[in-house]
Amino acid sequence: MATPTQLKSLRKAITFDRPPLCSGAISPPAEGLYLYYGKKNARFIDFSSATPKDLDLLTAACEPATFGRGTEDVYDESYRRAVKMDASSFSVQLDLASLGLIQTIEDQLLQGETENMRIKAELYKLNVYGKDSFFKAHKDTPRGTDMLGSLVIIYPTPHEGGELVLRHKDREWKFDARSLTAFQLSPSFAYIAFYSDIEHEVLKVTSGRRVTITYNLYLVNPTSKPGTSVIAPDPNSISNLQNTLQGFLKSPEFLPSGGTLGFGLTHLYPVTSETKLKETASRLKGEDAHVYQACQQLRLQPLLRMIYEDHQSMRSKEYGIMLDRIVKNPDYDYEESSYEGALVEAMGGVPVNRVEGAAIENSYWVAERGIRGEFITWVSRLNERNKLEDFQTTYGNEYETRYTYCRPCIIVRIPAAIDRV
Ligand SMILES: O=C(O)CCC(=O)C(=O)O
Ligand SMILES: [Fe+2]
Incomplete structure (x- = not known):
């Protein structure tokens, strides 16, 4: 065991x-603030001088903004009040x-293995938040395994309220x-771009109109790899974890007979x-990418693993079943066996402790x-359990059943002290 110290x-x-986001203001060439909308009777707005009448017409051309709940799109004014227009x-x-906005976002949001990737922005929706509009705390619906983040562009129309609040771990940002x-x-x-799994919320607009367009941000693998790296890894923070871990590896008192570290x-x-968990390794974000990279640089072979709930163990919060893959519906006879039984006996799942101090x-x-x-x-603490129902979870915007969010962990097996060089 590693000592508490x-x-x-x-x-x-x-x-x-x-931070898991980047934001700012950009003064584009004049046409950057132009919007054309509608089909047969198309209209035009120049946001540098939009009149209340322009905004009335735009609002009237929109539809109520729905969001995904379970496997359908619903309109629920207690959760989201706004109007939308589809990108078409x-x-x-x-x-x-x-x-230069894509570059700025890449500089801020790509880390670790994603540093060699690029970001592609796909136009998604236009939204108008009039007086009393809001969007309660949510995470954005994943629309691809390569979806990384969301970008919101807010036009310079007069309004009060409507701040975007983002929360991650125990931090909060108000934009x-x-x-x-x-x-x-x-x-x-x-503009503000953020990882789409970050919880965010649009506070109530108290006057005026807040007009936004949103983009989904995807990771793309550039064809020409060499020389495409856009940011250097932050040498201070990487070496901090790396150095500390390296120091421990050298010490015979640290996990003397070897062991498994979990992040x-x-x-x-x-x-x-x-999805193969290996693919997720190349899409790790922020701190997760930083931990993975530090372990990799120490040649510790970090592995991504899923830990599923184990209701068979007495204190079920303390135990789980670890697998090297994502499980949706394991094939098992539920009258004869349990879900956990299928994971352990048929799929090679390994019983593990989910918290410190729970004896295996x-x-x-x-x-x-x-x-x-x-x-x-x-x-670092294992954050939440993974459940079969993950595949029917509700997120923020329109529903999407193919993709769900999961939270793997990083496992690193440390050899016994005498085998460490
Ligand atoms: O308008 C914003 O600032 C964010 C909107 C949002 O969260 C969404 O459309 O999913
Ligand atoms: Fe959102």
Whole structure:
């Protein structure tokens, strides 16, 4: 076992201060604030000088903004009050790449293995938040396993309220677009890009109209790999965890007979039931990418694993079944066996402890069934359990059944001290 002091310093070493978002204001060429919408009777707005009448007409051309609940789209004013227009009904002349915005987002949101990837922005919706509009806390619906984030562009129309509040771990960011665009010398829009699994909420608009367009951000693998890296890894934060871990590996007192370290991830990842966890390794975000990379650089072979609920063990919060893949519907006879039984007996799942201090010997599978378990020393807490129902979960915008978010963990097997060089 690692001692509490050793664990404490490892935990402290995972310092990752880069926020999971980036934001600002951009003053585009004049046409960057133009909007054409409608089909037969198309209309035009120049957001640098939009009149209340322009905004009335735009609002009237929109539909109520629904969101995904379970397997359908619903309109529920207690959760979201706003109007929307689908991307097929409007067009903008915003070239995000030539404005440098894609590059800025790549610099901030790509880390670790994703540093060599690029970001593609796909126009998604236009929304108008009039007086009393809001959108309660949600995560954005995953629309592909390569979906990384969301980008919101807020036009410079007068409004009060409507701040976007984002929360991740125990931090919170409040983004007030209007205070950014109201005082620019030339007409500007505000933007904010964030990982789509971050919880976010649009506060009530108290006056005026807040007009936004949203994009889904996807990771794309560039064909020409060499020389495409856009950001250097942050050498200070990487070496902090790396150095501390390396120091421990050199010490014969740290896990003298070897052991397994576990890192709970801080982000959620879009998957289908067919996604290989290995693919997710190349899409890790923020702090998760930082931990993975630090282990990789120490040649520790970090592995991504899923830990599923184990209701068979007495204190079920303390135990789980670890698998090297995502499970949707395991094939089993529920009258004869249990879901956990299928995971352990048919799929090679390994009984593990989910929390520090839960002895693996007390797992039902180890105690009663004589199955070999694996004790994990959790460096960072395992955040939430994965359930079969994950595939029917509700997120933010329109429903999408193919993809769901999952939260794997990183497992690192440390050899015995005498085998460490
Ligand atoms: O308008 C915003 O700032 C965010 C909107 C949003 O969260 C969404 O459309 O999913
Ligand atoms: Fe959202």
